[in-house]
Amino acid sequence: MRLRLRLAPLLLLLLAAPLVAAFSSRARRRDFRALTDSQIAAVATLPPAEWDAVDTGHLAHLLVPRVSGSENNTLVQAYLSSVFTKLGWHEDKDNFKQQTPLGEIEFTNLIYTFDPDAPRKLVLSAHFDSKWFKEGGFIGATDSSAPCATLIDVAEALTPLLQKRKERLAAGTPLLSAGHDEEDAAQTTLQIIFFDGEEAFHEWTDTDSVYGSRHLAEKWDAEYLPPSHDFVRRRLNPRPTVLDTVDVLVLLDLLGAPRPSITSYYRDTDWMFLELAATDDKLRAAGLVESGLKPQWFSKYFGFQGGGIDDDHRPFLHKGVPILHLITSPFPAVWHRMSDNKDALDLAVLRRWNRIMRVWTAGYLGLAADDGAPPPGTETPRNNASPRSTTDELVRP
Numbered sequence: 205m206r207l208r209l210r211l212a213p214l215l216l217l218l219l220a221a222p223l224v225a226a227f228s229s230r231a232r233r234r235d236f237r238a239l240t241d242s243q244i245a246a247v248a249t250l251p252p253a254e255w256d257a258v259d260t261g262h263l264a265h266l267l268v269p270r271v272s273g274s275e276n277n278t279l280v281q282a283y284l285s286s287v288f289t290k291l292g293w294h295e296d297k298d299n300f301k302q303q304t305p306l307g308e309i310e311f312t313n314l315i316y317t318f319d320p321d322a323p324r325k326l327v328l329s330a331h332f333d334s335k336w337f338k339e340g341g342f343i344g345a346t347d348s349s350a351p352c353a354t355l356i357d358v359a360e361a362l363t364p365l366l367q368k369r370k371e372r373l374a375a376g377t378p379l380l381s382a383g384h385d386e387e388d389a390a391q392t393t394l395q396i397i398f399f400d401g402e403e404a405f406h407e408w409t410d411t412d413s414v415y416g417s418r419h420l421a422e423k424w425d426a427e428y429l430p431p432s433h434d435f436v437r438r439r440l441n442p443r444p445t446v447l448d449t450v451d452v453l454v455l456l457d458l459l460g461a462p463r464p465s466i467t468s469y470y471r472d473t474d475w476m477f478l479e480l481a482a483t484d485d486k487l488r489a490a491g492l493v494e495s496g497l498k499p500q501w502f503s504k505y506f507g508f509q510g511g512g513i514d515d516d517h518r519p520f521l522h523k524g525v526p527i528l529h530l531i532t533s534p535f536p537a538v539w540h541r542m543s544d545n546k547d548a549l550d551l552a553v554l555r556r557w558n559r560i561m562r563v564w565t566a567g568y569l570g571l572a573a574d575d576g577a578p579p580p581g582t583e584t585p586r587n588n589a590s591p592r593s594t595t596d597e598l599v600r601p
Contacts, residue, residue: 205515246573273309305406322393331402350460389570421519469511
């Protein structure tokens, strides 16, 4: 990623208006499921257990140099594939070759989807490659080994909840309450993308950077949905593409170092950012994050449109996909330095990020750990064959 030159505030305000109009066409406002304190605690503490070190578990496989086109990059791909295959997720590999300042290089984006048949997707993403240096050896722990590991943690924690909901839907007994319609919530699935080729090989430009995300955005923008897709039945012109199935692309980058500072840069996803901040507040109030950390990670003030930070979100943003960019600014002091290794990571910070993203994602997808075993009178299993009048007293969200 690159921090672009900040312009004068007045000029930014003038530029922001058309940008918001151009880049907010696909934004879909939705209600987050209001989880109780006990439900928040249950999701935050789901298996797998909290990490006990910054260089064990998944991070042990990610804290290596992994330049695009290298042997290590291929090994990391294989590891990520093994994790999500074990979880039972659908895998797509977006392979392509492209010219770079170092010659032609092969890139591979990894796309994992829990339910590929769902009409909409919440996309969580990060880049898994590391920056090329002539002398070699650069790891990029914050950039972006740690964000990738957090995405794995979210997938491992929430897969059992997604699977149980899938089983209830297949059995014709989805949950319905005054504040939660499981059939409606299941229309949006979780998708996780690991981008290859985010880093520039020479100097960051529009063509020497974000190779993987540029390729995937172009590919999905040209891939039309089949006639059977729900979006096609509702809109014939312009014909919907795969990009239309993305509710929002959440991009994690430069995370894991102490004292992060996160700002919202896009007006059509400010509300998602506020939910993220509220999730962190609730976790801290419940004592579910470790003491001694910087209390407020999320700015109370929205940043100017785009934030001046170029990253893997850019190709999707330019095609109208809503963006939530979770990147610390200013960048960590170790950015693009050899010191961006395991010693740059703070274990308590990593644990807090994992819990924030678990709970926020569960709320977005309408998941709770106690779904399927509700207290009497709070959740009513609904059989699709039952007359609608049996639930007339329940209000759909």
